[in-house]
Amino acid sequence: MTTNDIVKPENLVYAKTPVLSDAVMHYCPGCSHGVVHKLVAEVIEDLQIQEQTIGIAPVGCAVFAYNYLEIDWQEAAHGRAPALATAVKRLHPHKYVFTYQGDGDLAAIGTAETIHACNRGENIVIIFINNGIYGMTGGQMAPTTLEGMKASTCPSGRNHERDGFPLKMSDLLALLPGTCYVTRQSVHTPGNVRKAKKAITQAFNNQKAQKGTSVVEIVSSCNSGWKMSPVQANKWMEEHMFQQYPLGDLKNI
């Protein structure tokens, strides 16, 4: 049997979604962004909403998200993605609008835009990548950095007396009446990838049902920023990040 005998449509069990482009991703090996991009792309394909979806890219490692998903995109200023998404959705009420933001973008510089978009119950999806560090700028402390965790701007570890406490942004957002769905997921095992995809699918379905804001937090590793191998980083994430940021639904109505 040759390879050509095997490569036939009837034998196909998995293929890259056409919503994902062929561009080579710039992410570090071991990074979660690539997996989450793929999940968002697959959900867009599954729901057949490629022509109706507008993505808002952040400032941070995912600034080039627009290179990887074959949909229309707007690239926002740092933290402002929910403000852009608000206007895009209000002016296009029947289109699907999502932001894709990291923890620095969403939970530090964009805190106000995030809270107010959620509080207005904007019919959008927020994909929130929380890796506890600033990846793109080279590993500085984030609002979500754990206590004791080292970063280039807290080289001896985060100390709450000096640096404040790690911010549990999703917990805050779940309190707001405008959010309908706030969930915390991860993509570090095949099982978690499947759960995360289910969560992203539900978030987009909520938008279709005009239920309010859906927030999908993905607790992620940043092995480069954490100065670990990808395997070590995933282990460290399970042991430490999940303590502070436990996985599961915070709100689902």
Add this chain to the structure above:
Amino acid sequence: MKEVKLLKGNEAIAEAAIRYGVDGYFGYPITPQSEIMETLMAQHPWDTTGMVVLQAESETASINMVYGGAGCGKKVMTSSSSPGMSLMQEGLSYIAGAELPCVVINVVRGGPGLGTIQPAQSDYFQSVKGGGHGDYKLIVLAPSSVQEMADFVPLAFELAFKYRNPALILSDGMIGQMMEKVTLPPYQPRWTEQEIEQLHPWATTGKKAHRSKNVITSLELLSDEQERHNQKLQAKYQQMQATEVRYETFSCEDADYLLIAYGSSARVCQKAVEIARENGLKVGLLRPITLFPFPTEAIHKLAQQVKGILTVEMSAGQMVEDVRLAVEGKTPVAHFGRFGGIIPSPGEVVDAIKQQFIKG
């Protein structure tokens, strides 16, 4: 059908926006311009034209909502006053960098800081020199009447879409708050989705199968590309300078002395020209209508004719720098200004001409 109303400048902006078929207004309250959003909310245009009106949580948010709406090829606008405009500079830089059309109204109040709620013209530099980071320009229109507040809404949108560049209506607390008779434009429908896709093929309307994706961004990490992008922007600004300069002159034909003033100051100066001429002084007035592009050539030409030029601004002297650049030393240039919310009187302006140029 044309409609004539007695309106505040701020109300005229709102009425004109609804009639012009604006798709969205995103704003944050600040004196002395809050009537713009209040009028829009009272008119509830979402029930008639379908216009979206939204009160944002800050000027930072409102200008970024404008970015999002502009990226969809929609006619979107915001308004604020000086302290709020400072917050918007980040967004305006991104909008200019991403080459998006939008309209922003600044009803200027005195600064710096919280300053005063009274009229001023001290945001000239911020308005015409870019304002935020990077090399960019806004198209800046300076209304001097309530009628122009209404007229400049369509004009600003036309220029903004023509050049894919933000346009600023630089008003002030006097023009915003005073009431005058104004002829409002007739209603015109908002663009349909199909019209937007045809007119603005760059807009994020959802990626159709027949076209590649549209990406609105101001980011380009490759220096060669970023330089090319900047050269393209600069060429656009030169094109504006060559074709979009607008100004008005009063009694300049035989003038020995020239006043240059925009907005409220130009209204004061019109009266000053009359008083000066009654006193035997041949004074003329040039009123820039576009502050960027600036009427450099017209001023340069008049500088050959007159014995002196006085700029009158409700600031410490900002436009006077552009006038000096235009005059290139051909004739003396002086500045007369009041600030902190004080509007100069015509008599003060005539005295300043005498003091500067007709000593003894």
